[in-house]
Amino acid sequence: MEMPIPNASVMSKRDRVLVRLAQVLSAEALITDEAECRAYDCDALTAYRCLPLAVTLPTSTQEVSDILRICHQEDVPVVPRGSGTSLAGGALPTADSIILGVARMRDMLEVNYPDRYVRVQTGMTNLSVTGEVESDGFFYAPDPSSQLACAIAGNIAMNSGGAHCLKYGVTTNNLLGVTIVQMDGTVLEVGGAFLDAAGYDLLGVICGSEGQLGVVTEATLRILPKPEGARPVLMGFDSNEVAGTCVSDIIKAGVLPVAIEFMDRPCIRACEDFAKAGYPDCEALLIVEVEGSDAEIDDQLDVIKNIARRHNPVELRESQSDEESKKIWLGRKSAFGAMGQINDYMCLDGTIPVSSLPYVLRRIGEMSKEFGLDVANVFHAGDGNMHPLILFDANKPGDLELCEEFGAEILKLCVEAGGCLTGEHGVGIEKRDLMDVQFAPEDLDAQMRVKDVFDPKWLLNPAKVFPLTASATRRAA
Amino acid sequence: MRPASEQELSDLVRDASGPLRICGGGTRAIGRPVVGEPVLMSGLSGITLYEPGALTLVAQAGTPLAEVERATAAEGQRLAFEPMDMQGLLAREGVPTVGGMVAANASGPRRVQAGGCRDSLIGVRFVDGSGTIIKNGGRVMKNVTGYDLVKLMAGSWGTLGVLTECSFKLLPIPETQASLVSDQVTPQEAVDLMSRALATPYEVNGAARALDGRVYLRLEGFARQVGYRSQALREVLGGDWELLEGDKSAAQWRGLRDVADFAAKPGDVWRVSVKPSDAPELVARANCPVVMDWGGGLIWALVPEGTDLRRRLGSFAGHATLIRGSEATRAALPVFQPEADAIAALARGLRAKFDPRGVLNPGLMG
Numbered sequence: 001m002e003m004p005i006p007n008a009s010v011m012s013k014r015d016r017v018l019v020r021l022a023q024v025l026s027a028e029a030l031i032t033d034e035a036e037c038r039a040y041d042c043d044a045l046t047a048y049r050c051l052p053l054a055v056t057l058p059t060s061t062q063e064v065s066d067i068l069r070i071c072h073q074e075d076v077p078v079v080p081r082g083s084g085t086s087l088a089g090g091a092l093p094t095a096d097s098i099i100l101g102v103a104r105m106r107d108m109l110e111v112n113y114p115d116r117y118v119r120v121q122t123g124m125t126n127l128s129v130t131g132e133v134e135s136d137g138f139f140y141a142p143d144p145s146s147q148l149a150c151a152i153a154g155n156i157a158m159n160s161g162g163a164h165c166l167k168y169g170v171t172t173n174n175l176l177g178v179t180i181v182q183m184d185g186t187v188l189e190v191g192g193a194f195l196d197a198a199g200y201d202l203l204g205v206i207c208g209s210e211g212q213l214g215v216v217t218e219a220t221l222r223i224l225p226k227p228e229g230a231r232p233v234l235m236g237f238d239s240n241e242v243a244g245t246c247v248s249d250i251i252k253a254g255v256l257p258v259a260i261e262f263m264d265r266p267c268i269r270a271c272e273d274f275a276k277a278g279y280p281d282c283e284a285l286l287i288v289e290v291e292g293s294d295a296e297i298d299d300q301l302d303v304i305k306n307i308a309r310r311h312n313p314v315e316l317r318e319s320q321s322d323e324e325s326k327k328i329w330l331g332r333k334s335a336f337g338a339m340g341q342i343n344d345y346m347c348l349d350g351t352i353p354v355s356s357l358p359y360v361l362r363r364i365g366e367m368s369k370e371f372g373l374d375v376a377n378v379f380h381a382g383d384g385n386m387h388p389l390i391l392f393d394a395n396k397p398g399d400l401e402l403c404e405e406f407g408a409e410i411l412k413l414c415v416e417a418g419g420c421l422t423g424e425h426g427v428g429i430e431k432r433d434l435m436d437v438q439f440a441p442e443d444l445d446a447q448m449r450v451k452d453v454f455d456p457k458w459l460l461n462p463a464k465v466f467p468l469t470a471s472a473t474r475r476a477a
Numbered sequence: 478m479r480p481a482s483e484q485e486l487s488d489l490v491r492d493a494s495g496p497l498r499i500c501g502g503g504t505r506a507i508g509r510p511v512v513g514e515p516v517l518m519s520g521l522s523g524i525t526l527y528e529p530g531a532l533t534l535v536a537q538a539g540t541p542l543a544e545v546e547r548a549t550a551a552e553g554q555r556l557a558f559e560p561m562d563m564q565g566l567l568a569r570e571g572v573p574t575v576g577g578m579v580a581a582n583a584s585g586p587r588r589v590q591a592g593g594c595r596d597s598l599i600g601v602r603f604v605d606g607s608g609t610i611i612k613n614g615g616r617v618m619k620n621v622t623g624y625d626l627v628k629l630m631a632g633s634w635g636t637l638g639v640l641t642e643c644s645f646k647l648l649p650i651p652e653t654q655a656s657l658v659s660d661q662v663t664p665q666e667a668v669d670l671m672s673r674a675l676a677t678p679y680e681v682n683g684a685a686r687a688l689d690g691r692v693y694l695r696l697e698g699f700a701r702q703v704g705y706r707s708q709a710l711r712e713v714l715g716g717d718w719e720l721l722e723g724d725k726s727a728a729q730w731r732g733l734r735d736v737a738d739f740a741a742k743p744g745d746v747w748r749v750s751v752k753p754s755d756a757p758e759l760v761a762r763a764n765c766p767v768v769m770d771w772g773g774g775l776i777w778a779l780v781p782e783g784t785d786l787r788r789r790l791g792s793f794a795g796h797a798t799l800i801r802g803s804e805a806t807r808a809a810l811p812v813f814q815p816e817a818d819a820i821a822a823l824a825r826g827l828r829a830k831f832d833p834r835g836v837l838n839p840g841l842m843g
Contacts, residue, residue, distance in 0.1 A: 422621050
């Protein structure tokens with residue numbers, strides 16, 4: 001993975017830029033000490049690190065505007081950062097960049113139940129948004145696995161999803177408006193507490209733009225009434241293919257589960273050891289969850305169980321209590337942590353058409369043998385968003401490189417099957433150089449034209465998303 | 478001109494020497510009148526891919542919407558956002574198309590619960606103003622690979638590119654539906670009732686106040702579920718409610734979706750998107766017959782021809798669009814809500830990047 005050579009002229013004016021930033025920021029909001037900056041040299045893609053010029057931690061939209069205006073005048077690249085949980089390197093600094101972190105902006109600004117929205121500062125964590133409204137019977141729907149730590153700012157940048165998007169959609173479907181600061185310091189209000197755009201849907205293109213169009217400091221989020229109840233059912237099968245076919249059949253049947261999660265044998269074992277969720281010993285496991293009153297859940301699960309029975313499940317078990325449901329979900333949500341205890345792994349995030357699940361799983365199995373690296377599969381099967389975990393040994397020379405090569409092949413397979421490189425983690429630096437597998441040069445150029453409009457100098461998070469060769473002339477201009 | 482393929486369209490746009498007027502089915506004729514050579518999209522027609530097991534459908538832009546609805550209904554599925562048919566309201570006849578629906582981001586009553594057209598749209602192909610063919614998104618429902626130009630294209634009325642193909646996420650058609658119908662209530666009472674209904678866990682997916690002042694609340698699901706939820710909802714809301722079941726409920730919502738209440742009445746029709754709790758005050762300021770949808774978040778207003786409704790509304794959080802008005806009115810008043818300078822500059826910038834020669838529906842959005 002290659003990053004651009006740091007701009008020497010930017011590096012040489014570090015002192016001047018820091019003096020200017022110090023004039024508009026309090027001492028706590030500006031970190032210049034190397035040891036302290038070290039904490040910001042990477043995100044959750046820890047294989048790649050780089051020390052930035054400095055770190056800024058503003059507490060208001062005005063301060064964000066001041067920082068950006070100064071950096072714009074001085075031609076200094078800025079890397080926005082939420083909580084730094086990106087798995088794609090979205091918040092990885094470059095040596096010539098300033099980090100702009102929103103972690104100290106975490107106020108709940110407004111809770112409006114009659115209109116069913118909240119207005120937050122974007123440093124708030126995903127889970128804390130739900131935490132603020134849950135005792136009144138509401139929740140914020142997108143629930144990425146990192147929801148305890150990840151910030152709304154990062155959720156918006158990456159258009160984060162989660163386990164329940166089959167029913168509730170992803171961030172972009174639950175975002176009503178933002179306050180966004182452009183690179184030149186201009187503060188814009190886009191959208192608001194109403195359901196559609198006045199003109200072009202700028203909100204739609206801001207969400208998922210990986211911090212390249214502006215810094216989002218406040219957001220209006222839709223909140224939803226909590227369902228009366230929810231109950232998962234576990235289904236074990238003796239092959240991945242059969243489980244994949246069962247997913248498709250459930251979807252065709254007209255019941256819309258709130259989540260359909262899939263795990264294969266290596267993953268089932270690791271999670272069971274970790275969470276003691278009572279998972280069966282089988283090749284493939286589905287967790288299917290539906291919502292509603294008890295009677296509604298019974299009716300929906302009857303339909304779903306009848307479909308499962310047609311596929312000869314080795315286990316078919318409905319959760320009998322809230323306690324058991326919690327354990328079932330704890331197992332699933334700790335999948336990455338559980339795998340991490342037994343191995344180094346790389347987590348992929350491609351999406352495929354649900355109908356291709358059996359084929360893609362079979363091909364991943366074959367490729368696993370070819371590369372000599374094991375793969376554990378855990379993913380959101382209902383929407384085709386896969387998370388193959390490639391296991392490797394970070395201490396073994398060449399293993400990381402082999403793993404990255406294998407990962408790239410799996411993502412190419414996803415695209416070839418009609419899917420995409422990333423379903424919810426974002427491109428960042430991780431998938432940047434694979435973008436031309438999915439897109440023609442004209443497709444990428446069209447996206448880069450949008451950045452030209454929002455950030456003509458290409459200073460915001462510039463070395464991400466687009467292959468470096470594709471963005472080279474724009475970044476140099 | 479009627480291109481028969483994406484490539485022909487691309488050539489045609491590239492070689493265009495003057496403005497082009499992009500025509501789907503001609504049933505959503507809104508916006509500033511466009512002077513330009515008509516480009517008929519009916520030659521790009523047909524469902525290219527439909528996978529019921531993946532809840533996804535891909536269709537060429539000129540495909541009649543009815544064809545998509547027939548195909549999906551045969552599999553018990555549908556476009557969840559309930560696109561309105563504007564023919565009655567605008568007194569036009571034609572064949573609503575997939576591309577026109579997307580260009581208008583046509584989203585009906587179910588927007589409150591299932592999202593709008595832009596939320597179900599998962600991929601597009603289009604030809605930009607230079608004739609370049611561009612694709613974005615794809616045919617899977619979870620996709621964050623690169624910028625989301627799909628949403629930018631939805632509701633851009635053919636001014637950033639000519640859509641050639643659209644992909645959608647579908648949802649199952651529930652077994653049945655029912656609606657609770659209130660007595661006549663004021664706009665304030667209506668918004669209060671609708672807000673309370675939408676805050677219950679019963680997944681109310683339509684909440685409107687018709688011209689006659691009655692509130693309609695729609696529930697969909699399995700028969701037992703709808704029965705249970707309509708009872709539970711009555712208990713939460715109190716008061717007297719009439720129950721409309723099955724086809725009768727569906728017919729009522731088709732009328733609300735298409736704003737049938739205003740179809741035969743003379744005057745201009747505006748569509749106002751607001752914060753629901755602001756709606757009663759805005760309805761009072763508008764001082765005209767209204768239909769309220771989206772729990773109060775959408776106001777359809779009927780005013781005498783040539784009325785500048787924005788002047789009556791004053792400043793508010795949201796926007797007003799002139800949907801039905803004479804060509805003279807549409808040329809005299811901004812059809813779309815004038816935007817803040819910095820937002821307008823971004824919109825101009827995007828137009829300059831995607832249609833540098835200004836040949837695609839020039840002036841339609843102002």
